[in-house]
Amino acid sequence: MLDISKLKLNEKVDLSKYKSMQYTFQKDRFLTFNKIMTIFGIVLLAILFLPWTQIVQGKGYVTALDPGQRAQSIESAIAGRIEKWYVKEGQIVEKGDTILHISEIKDKFFDPLLLERAQSQITAKNFSLESYVEKVKSLNYQIEALKEERKLKLEQALNKLIQANLKIESDSIDLEAAETQVVIAERQFERTESLEEEGLLAKTDLEAKKLQLQNSLAKVISQKNKLLSSRNELINAQIEISSIKASYQEKISKAESDKFTALSGQFDTEAQRTKLETDFSNFNVRSGMRFITAPQGGFVNKALQSGIGETFKEGTQIVSIMPIDFDLAVETYVDPIDLPLLHPGEPIRLIFDGWPAIFFSGWPNLSYGTYGGEIVAVSRTMDPQKGKFRVLIKEDPEEQPWPDVIRAGSGARTMALLEDVPVWYEIWRKINGFPPDYYTPQESNTDKNKNQNSKK
Structure with a gap:
């Protein structure tokens, strides 16, 4: 209500009769609120000086550490027509097992007595x-x-x-x-x-x-x-x-x-x-080559070509096979601004899709459900499609083992732990859009192995 009238409402009406006004006019209530705000300010000020661990986050997926252990698509070196399948999806095959029989579609090779x-x-x-x-x-x-x-x-x-x-x-x-x-x-x-x-x-x-x-x-x-x-x-x-x-x-x-x-x-x-x-x-x-065989033992994921009598060209993917025994790894992608902060041999935390985890950014010690990893390689070129750099991570043998039921292709989130800084500094960095602090890493495991080999 605007105070433009010379008439005073409190002089004509007794406001103390109203319950709401009774709570408003109590001075003890203001004292309690001031104390609460003072305590909150002190706690907030204390929090600003607590240590905060800077992190670099990324999103990726589970893969195999060795390129030869990753899922591969068997291609046909010659053009042909599908005559007979010898495997089914989900079947386990050994190296050299026949997967598919094809016939020629080029007239140059039709003659049965060609040889x-x-x-x-x-x-x-x-x-x-x-x-x-x-x-x-x-x-x-x-x-x-x-x-x-x-x-x-x-x-x-x-x-x-x-x-x-x-x-x-x-x-x-x-x-x-x-x-x-x-x-x-x-x-x-x-x-x-x-x-x-x-x-x-x-x-x-x-x-x-x-x-x-x-x-x-x-x-x-x-x-x-x-x-x-x-x-x-x-x-x-x-x-x-x-x-x-x-x-x-x-x-x-x-x-x-x-x-x-x-x-x-x-x-x-x-x-x-x-x-x-x-x-x-x-x-x-x-x-x-008319009989396509398995280059290594594995699990038949999917038949990429189907149907008897279907024709295809040279280099066409026929079937996808995933090796049974392989070492898990995580392939993640980070922004170019965070690339100088990642080095081979440094520890990293991971969260796998489907495994419950509680993660407190800045306080990794309070996190639950994360797994340890170690950076194996950092790409030197940017992925043109994603606009990010690729980072390969393997399992940390000193940490909790990764779940056995993880499959290649599952999603994963990664958090690389950097230096500890005050909370107020982290807030100030975020507001200004500055990158995490650059630092010189300690001697990584890879460097240690190189030094030991050079000494020998």
Whole structure:
């Protein structure tokens, strides 16, 4: 009621008669309220100075610590059509057990005698290859024979050349002897002619000397002819050597050309045989892929492809298998602002979905139903889909064991315990949106193991 009137209500009406006014006008009641508020303020002030444990929270799910122990989807390496299932969902299989039989859907592999025909092609190529090898060997023998024959022919021609040189030398000597005889015959003829003019010798003697001179001249001409003939034989011997070299070089070159042609055919046949062997091996391996087997023992979670006659492509997921024995771990995700606060080897608290837990943020000692864990790895790259960093946590052997009935894929909440700070500081940090205090962690278990290994 606004106090704008000069009339006083309490002067005209006795308010003490009313019960509510009686409680309002009691001064003892104000004293009690003041005491309660004072005590509340003191308690609140005391609470502000209590220690508060900063935490980093995250949400994740249960997984396996070893990548080989996690649920995996078996994929088909080839395209095919489902013919028969050998397992059911929920069934336990061993490594190598047949899960599914598929058939080919590509016309290239329809032939039921594909392997036999491929093997026959390989056999034919082997025979062809052997033929080329034998042909190369024969040509090598032919080349060696031609080289040996050329060597003998050249030796024979060289002998003729030597003989021609020797004959030229002999004919030259004979020519010089004939020319010497001509000189002697001319001198004897001149002396005989002088003596015949003086009357000391008969004319028959002069005629005999003249005849001897004519014979000597004729012999010189004959020796010159022999010398020219010998020189022609020398030239013929040289021509024969060149002819032998050219002829045998042509034969050897032709044989070598045939040899290289045979080698080319041999290498080409070897390449074709290798390709056929590769195709045969691929066909053989592909035929084994028609039966999809379990890569390891485990539990058949779900058949991702169903129905007889259903077709699928290469790389299609067929069935999901979860190993029976595996080490539990928790995969959680934290905000980028909290990443520098997490380090491998540090302890962490977990709450699993389905297990009742009472957790007091800031006072972990008062919490109930949480389990201990240890950080194994902190991702160095951000998950593009979640926009957070991945943290892998394993069971802390010194804490209470994790529940045995936890299954992979169950949800989990994680709380990493950081430094202790006053409550007022934590409130001030939250109001201003500051991150938890950065700190240098103590030596983690991982670092301890590294140091011990380095010392050894």
